[in-house]
């Protein structure tokens with residue numbers, strides 16, 4: 001006979017799955033309930049897949065109710081957990097900062113093959129700091145600076161920089177308004193700027209539209225290359241000779257971005273595809 005455990009409650013995995021199925025497909029509810037049970041409530045994967053009940057304290061029960069309410073309100077699981085994985089590292093995320101995406105991991109992977117370790121790197125629109133911090137950790141001699149316009153993003157990026165023991169220098173700066181001073185040189189400028197056009201909103205999931213910051217995502221329909229054009233202009237005065245731009249782009253604008261960069265005098269243009277076969281990265285040389 002089991003010893004009596006006061007004040008605990010048993011919760012079944014199927015209760016959690018069914019609660020989530022009110023808002024998600026069967027597959028999505030299954031994925032989310034595995035994360036809730038195993039990553040947030042400490043159930044082992046074996047017990048989860050055996051469908052064993054969990055024994056929760058009143059506090060854990062309250063936490064579970066909050067988690068389910070947030071998920072049923074379409075809040076992204078990364079915000080509910082407070083973390084997102086990016087290239088094997090865990091980044092703190094919260095509403096107000098973009099959740100790092102796998103396409104951006106691909107951008108950093110390309111850079112790691114090409115950028116020399118002592119490079120001076122500028123990341124424009126750093127968000128959680130995922131690009132800048134990854135480069136700082138994996139190219140230990142690089143000198144990495146990162147800009148963002150958003151207070152929230154910079155607070156979170158600085159917290160990630162400290163937690164991951166990286167050495168990125170973060171600066172609050174509006175790239176659209178910035179006039180560079182003299183003597184500010186970089187070998188590489190990387191950016192994953194806002195690039196979703198307003199008209200693409202209709203195709204987006206509720207958990208992105210309702211929760212992720214608009215200022216991190218959207219550009220006007222009539223000027224989808226706004227950020228790329230501005231960064232390319234800045235690059236002409238801030239990139240050392242032979243220096244490079246690395247951009248993550250909207251898949252609809254690969255050729256348009258390359259044409260704009262060529263017109264600004266950049267050379268050795270490359271448009272690379274992501275794992276899904278979409279134009280996703282543009283690289284150009286000064």
Ligand SMILES: C[S@@+](CC[C@H](N)C(=O)[O-])C[C@H]1O[C@@H](n2cnc3c(N)ncnc32)[C@H](O)[C@@H]1O
Pocket residue numbers: 098099100101104124125126127128129130131147148149150153173174175176177192193194195215216217
């Ligand atoms: C698409 S998010 C990318 C975030 C992060 N680099 C990533 O890849 O996950 C774009 C970022 O650009 C920032 N941003 C938007 N407008 C900006 C501006 N005018 N100047 C500087 N940063 C800006 C947003 O705050 C946001 O963090």
